[in-house]
Amino acid sequence: MTFTVLDTDASMAAVLDAAPADREDLIRTMLAPAAGMFRYFPGEVDLAQMHSFSMGFPLDRELGRTREALQQLREADVWTRIHTALNQAAEVQRRALPGIEVPDIMAVLTLGDATDGYFMNEAFGLSGNGGTTGYLMLTLWPTPVNLERIEAAAVHELHHNLRYAPGGIVWDPATVTVGEHVISEGLADAFARELYGDRLGYTPFGEPHLDDDEVFEKVVSGLTVTGMQNFAAWVLGDAAASRFGATPVGLPTGAGYAVGNRLVDTYLSATDQDASQALHTPSQEIIAVALDRS
Structure with a gap:
């Protein structure tokens, strides 16, 4: 069992600093290691379009605001916290159900679109996806609540991963x-x-x-x-x-x-x-x- 938290800090910074014409390709590069998350989608998935569909941060505007949000994620050490939380939660789950197989999982954290009314108001600036075995994704805006409960959000998605892993539901x-x-x-x-x-x-x-x-x-x-x-x-x-x-x-x-x-x-x-x-x-x-x- 290995939990990998993708280094989207450096990748998002590269997207934000790139020329406009290069940003979509850089998003595709960032998400490529987790492309298997979308393996059940019909046809070939464009990862840049999937980023937009998943309420990911805009590539053509709000760049300064997104850079500030990225700095907030760094200061809150969210990537390390997610990794620690996943490992601790897996141990709790294995103690409860000895013998359970915990798959290798890649976790992807990306900033969301703060100008999206549904995302910010209805979804409270947080969207998760953990139903595809081996992957989980969190798209968020760093509100105080979201930063405080980043571990709980990651563990929630981990539970989906484990429930639907082979041998489960x-x-x-x-x-x-x-x-x-x-x-x-x-x-x-x-x-x-x-x-x-x-x-x-x-x-x-x-x-x-x-x-x-x-x-x-x-x-x-x-x-x-x-x-x-x-x-x-x-x-x-x-x-x-x-x-x-x-x-x-x-x-x-x-x-x-x-x-x-x-x-x-x-x-x-x-x-x-x-x-x-x-x-x-x-x-x-x-x-x-x-x-x-x-």
Whole structure:
């Protein structure tokens, strides 16, 4: 097991200092070691376009502001902190489930687009991707909250990586349910909270809806919906659905995360387990126990 945190500090600095015509190619070079993250996308993926689609920092404007943000990341020592957090979390997971295979993982940290209203307001300046075995990515803007909880955010994505690694839960894009996605987010948050406590462990955009029974009932009504094209609305909320071309269903941002936390916490309490012990528990089991106790 090896965790590699890509040196995007030097790479982002090179992009920002380059001539405009060279920046896209330099972004492609920066992301090339992690290109396998996008292996399930149809056709050939343009890494520069993927950077933009993932709300990465703009290449044609805001250069000074982005340089200042990059300096904030350096001063906060985020690359070292991510590496340390991943190793510590893997040890916790292996103690909970002896014999589990932790794959080699490459972590990629990149600055986001501070001019993107959805990214900054709805997503709180943080977007993560940890569902592809062997890779995880964090796109962020260095707000005080994001800098403080960088370890928790990395560990959340690590949990996704481990849940869907070979020998774990199988994620089939065509048949996977909203319930699986919701539970995976709840488990990942619960794992982050197991290590860092509730204040840092919750994904911020879901936290406001933790006690909203109307949101809970609405999300529960959609747990059996299948197909990843529906996840933006049911898990992330209407703003994300509108942003990514899906149909809104009447849910606030982060609704699925809030409901996932409630379901997972009810299950863990009922079974007297920690999140690390429930890594590979099927979502159907967690949902059934949680709803029976709700």
